[in-house]
Amino acid sequence: MAEIKEVTYQPDSIIEELGYDDHFHDHGHDGDKYQVGFVSKYIFSTDHKIIAKQYLITGIIWAIIAAGMSVIFRLQLGFPEESMAWLRPLLGKWIVVNSEGFGTLAPEFYYALVTIHGTILVFFVLTAGLSGTFSNFLIPLQIGARDMASPFLNMLSYWFFFLAGLVMFLSLFVSTGPFSGGWVAYPPLSALPQAMSGSGVGMDLWLMSLVFFVVSVLLGGINYITTILNLRTKGMTMLRLPLTIWSFLVTAIIGLLSFPVLVAGFFLLIFDRTIGTSFYLSDIFIGGEALNHTGGSPVLYQHLFWFLGHPEVYIIILPAMGIVSEVMSTHARKPIFGYKAMIVSIASIGFLSFLVWAHHMFVSGMNPFIANFFILFTLIIAIPSAIKVFNWLTTLYQGDLHLRVPMLFAIGFVSFFISGGLTGLFLGNAPIDIQVHDTYFVVGHFHIVMGVAAFFGMWAGVYHWFPKMYGRFMNETMGKIHFWLTLISAYMVFWPMQYLGIAGVPRRYYSFDSFQTFSMFDGMNKVITVFAIIAFFTQLIFIFNFFYSIFYGRKVKSKNPWKATTLEWSTDIHPGHGNWEGKLPTVHRWPYDYNIDQVEYKPQYVPVSEGEEVIH
Amino acid sequence: MTTKYEHTNTTIHPMMFLLWLGMAGIVMLFGALTSAYIVRESAGNWLEFQLPKLFLWNTAVILASSVALHAAYIGYKKRRITTYRMGLVISFALGLLFLALQYMAWNELFARGIELTGNPSGSFVYVMTGIHALHLVSGLMALGVAIYHAFKLPYEITQKRVNRFKLVLYYWHFLAGLWIYLFLFLNIM
Ligand code: HEM
Numbered sequence: 001m002a003e004i005k006e007v008t009y010q011p012d013s014i015i016e017e018l019g020y021d022d023h024f025h026d027h028g029h030d031g032d033k034y035q036v037g038f039v040s041k042y043i044f045s046t047d048h049k050i051i052a053k054q055y056l057i058t059g060i061i062w063a064i065i066a067a068g069m070s071v072i073f074r075l076q077l078g079f080p081e082e083s084m085a086w087l088r089p090l091l092g093k094w095i096v097v098n099s100e101g102f103g104t105l106a107p108e109f110y111y112a113l114v115t116i117h118g119t120i121l122v123f124f125v126l127t128a129g130l131s132g133t134f135s136n137f138l139i140p141l142q143i144g145a146r147d148m149a150s151p152f153l154n155m156l157s158y159w160f161f162f163l164a165g166l167v168m169f170l171s172l173f174v175s176t177g178p179f180s181g182g183w184v185a186y187p188p189l190s191a192l193p194q195a196m197s198g199s200g201v202g203m204d205l206w207l208m209s210l211v212f213f214v215v216s217v218l219l220g221g222i223n224y225i226t227t228i229l230n231l232r233t234k235g236m237t238m239l240r241l242p243l244t245i246w247s248f249l250v251t252a253i254i255g256l257l258s259f260p261v262l263v264a265g266f267f268l269l270i271f272d273r274t275i276g277t278s279f280y281l282s283d284i285f286i287g288g289e290a291l292n293h294t295g296g297s298p299v300l301y302q303h304l305f306w307f308l309g310h311p312e313v314y315i316i317i318l319p320a321m322g323i324v325s326e327v328m329s330t331h332a333r334k335p336i337f338g339y340k341a342m343i344v345s346i347a348s349i350g351f352l353s354f355l356v357w358a359h360h361m362f363v364s365g366m367n368p369f370i371a372n373f374f375i376l377f378t379l380i381i382a383i384p385s386a387i388k389v390f391n392w393l394t395t396l397y398q399g400d401l402h403l404r405v406p407m408l409f410a411i412g413f414v415s416f417f418i419s420g421g422l423t424g425l426f427l428g429n430a431p432i433d434i435q436v437h438d439t440y441f442v443v444g445h446f447h448i449v450m451g452v453a454a455f456f457g458m459w460a461g462v463y464h465w466f467p468k469m470y471g472r473f474m475n476e477t478m479g480k481i482h483f484w485l486t487l488i489s490a491y492m493v494f495w496p497m498q499y500l501g502i503a504g505v506p507r508r509y510y511s512f513d514s515f516q517t518f519s520m521f522d523g524m525n526k527v528i529t530v531f532a533i534i535a536f537f538t539q540l541i542f543i544f545n546f547f548y549s550i551f552y553g554r555k556v557k558s559k560n561p562w563k564a565t566t567l568e569w570s571t572d573i574h575p576g577h578g579n580w581e582g583k584l585p586t587v588h589r590w591p592y593d594y595n596i597d598q599v600e601y602k603p604q605y606v607p608v609s610e611g612e613e614v615i616h
Numbered sequence: 617m618t619t620k621y622e623h624t625n626t627t628i629h630p631m632m633f634l635l636w637l638g639m640a641g642i643v644m645l646f647g648a649l650t651s652a653y654i655v656r657e658s659a660g661n662w663l664e665f666q667l668p669k670l671f672l673w674n675t676a677v678i679l680a681s682s683v684a685l686h687a688a689y690i691g692y693k694k695r696r697i698t699t700y701r702m703g704l705v706i707s708f709a710l711g712l713l714f715l716a717l718q719y720m721a722w723n724e725l726f727a728r729g730i731e732l733t734g735n736p737s738g739s740f741v742y743v744m745t746g747i748h749a750l751h752l753v754s755g756l757m758a759l760g761v762a763i764y765h766a767f768k769l770p771y772e773i774t775q776k777r778v779n780r781f782k783l784v785l786y787y788w789h790f791l792a793g794l795w796i797y798l799f800l801f802l803n804i805m
């Protein structure tokens with residue numbers, strides 16, 4: 001290999017010379033006197049960087065709550081013979097203590113825990129916490145914009161999310177318990193307040209919370225799309241956008257097209273619950289008495305739900321994919337392999353994600369001929385997914401790998417995405433799915449491919465952009481411990497579940513004591529629970545590292561600590577309002593110029609030198 | 617607000633673009649409701665009934681309201697202040713009339729025994745027109761702001777005000793279009 005020339009750049013002087021003057025700081029009316037008070041600066045802020053941090057920290061808080069819930073229900077599954085009386089101070093009447101002092105988790109509450117765990121993680125953590133954080137933080141910084149198209153709507157978006165969280169949080173404390181019919185909220189359980197204790201007030205609050213949540217996603221999403229399409233700096237063509245931005249764009253478009261459908265489904269559900277319409281209900285008996293609902297169809301709800309539900313899983317994973325591409329290329333010091341193929345894959349995954357929803361409904365009694373259509377498109381989605389995996393692996397191949405924490409998490413992401421994607425192929429075939437539907441196989445599948453993989457993408461992003469967010473580094477050693485323990489325990493939790501599933505162990509069961517067949521899995525369930533607990537405590541390391549480093553982490557000394565090419569690293573270490581002090585940078589090349597022509601790296605704002613050939 | 621984000625590759629005002637995206641979201645909402653309608657209808661046990669005649673009047677009123685608002689917009693740009701102001705007021709009044717007619721139409725349906733909680737074919741009509749009416753209320757609020765500006769602010773043509781007016785105008789036309797879509801859909805199905 002030829003010598004690689006090390007380089008340093010002076011972004012300030014380059015931007016001063018070649019930048020684009022939008023007279024941003026000339027207006028006396030904003031610029032400096034902007035957001036002076038504490039409340040307008042840190043609470044009702046309209047600055048995208050602050051809003052991003054609000055999303056991140058709210059997401060972290062929700063993640064702790066949801067993970068805590070999973071530990072409690074895993075204790076029930078792994079160690080049903082142990083007393084849970086010690087949890088009584090926390091859970092109160094949901095731990096039933098008998099005369100001998102032996103405490104058991106109330107079955108209703110087990111269901112509530114599983115339901116709220118899923119809802120929180122899917123919507124509040126992996127949608128809002130992930131794409132809310134990084135879309136907000138990176139879109140203006142990486143495309144060279146001063147802020148979002150509408151900073152005000154952006155602020156509203158966060159506060160609707162906050163409101164959604166507040167309502168959900170309140171629902172945990174109502175005396176009949178929070179909603180407990182599963183995160184997918186199928187009727188009739190979800191449509192009849194009298195169906196089970198959690199279907200009453202708990203469900204009303206759940207629905208209210210999610211409607212607020214959708215408002216938040218839509219306000220955020222239309223802003224992201226508008227900003228990306230309209231506010232790019234000079235020279236930032238679509239084919240020079242970092243893959244993060246492409247993935248946020250497609251994510252926001254998917255969200256805009258699918259969340260309103262979920263809301264339509266929720267509206268009909270709300271009407272069934274409150275005014276007594278029969279969209280989803282028909283011929284139901286409760287306590288031996290026929291209700292007067294006739295003519296509805298619960299399968300209609302499933303269609304409306306999964307029309308969002310499947311795109312939603314890509315809403316979760318695409319931002320993680322974008323982050324991983326960006327982090328991987330930077331820390332492998334190589335251009336991302338197949339940049340255009342990556343864009344095409346992101347777009348086609350986005351498109352195809354609308355054509356596969358009924359693969360969640362193979363056993364709902366749908367017409368098996370129609371199922372074939374959904375099998376076909378489900379399997380076709382594997383193609384762009386595989387292209388992306390191939391491109392990540394080839395990016396790593398012969399790279400100059402710097403195995404820092406963000407890079408480890410990016411590689412971990414690929415590992416989980418492969419393992420979980422493969423089980424998706426099994427599920428995508430109706431004949432196999434009929435066997436394993438609603439078993440732990442599905443639970444294993446989606447936790448690996450979506451849950452853990454998306455978390456790894458998120459961590460890659462947090463460790464990578466933490467220096468930009470807070471001007472300090474997170475601790476490397478703690479980061480590495482966090483990575484390895486999480487990697488091992490996540491596999492040890494979710495891998496065995498796939499065996500359980502193949503053996504037929506059903507999901508959403510409180511206890512297996514009436515099925516002798518499954519008693520042989522007691523040991524495996526214990527192992528899973530132990531690793532779930534390890535995984536939980538490992539996260540405390542991360543949380544400590546995160547908050548500690550905000551105040552005491554090693555300080556960032558130069559603007560571009562990772563020697564990355566994208567525009568956010570040309571701003572000040574602590575970028576102020578408007579992101580760039582003077583002019584806006586202009587863009588002269590694509591974002592992945594690493595080790596090309598024997599030059600270590602060339603940021604996007606660096607002009608093309610004479611005789612140089614540029615990629616885009 | 618506008619100048620500070622102006623960039624070279626902006627061919628459409630960002631706020632207008634935001635509005636278009638918002639309208640796309642609303643289209644998906646109604647798309648979902650109409651597909652639910654189709655799916656449910658094809659499953660049988662579906663009560664056929666006559667839509668209220670008043671819906672036709674609704675259609676006329678909302679179209680007239682759109683025309684009035686457009687006249688106001690042109691009036692604003694061509695310095696015809698009376699057209700500008702009266703157009704807005706008339707458009708707003710017709711919007712209110714639409715809601716009143718809508719309410720009467722629901723009453724008529726109810727009197728004919730098509731209840732909100734009866735066969736889903738009836739529930740769908742109430743729900744779809746009801747959600748449309750809710751959107752119309754949001755449009756009326758925007759119109760209200762425009763009227764306030766028309767009477768309170770000194771008359772002058774600025775790019776900022778043209779842009780703002782256009783936002784209201786497009787949204788109002790969109791809501792009229794949405795009604796026509798619902799009207800045709802419910803009549804044909
Ligand atoms: C090659 C790719 C994939 C295929 C073929 C596939 C296929 C499937 C199928 C058929 C099911 C339904 C199983 C059942 O309920 O019986 C399923 C469930 C699920 N998948 Fe995938 N999947 C793939 C990738 C993904 C990805 C990338 C994600 C998320 C990022 C994901 C998230 C989920 C979730 C959350 C569920 C379960 C929802 C629930 O029932 O609670 N899948 N998958």
Ligand SMILES: [Cu+2]
Nearest residue numbers: 310357359360
């Ligand atoms: Cu799916």
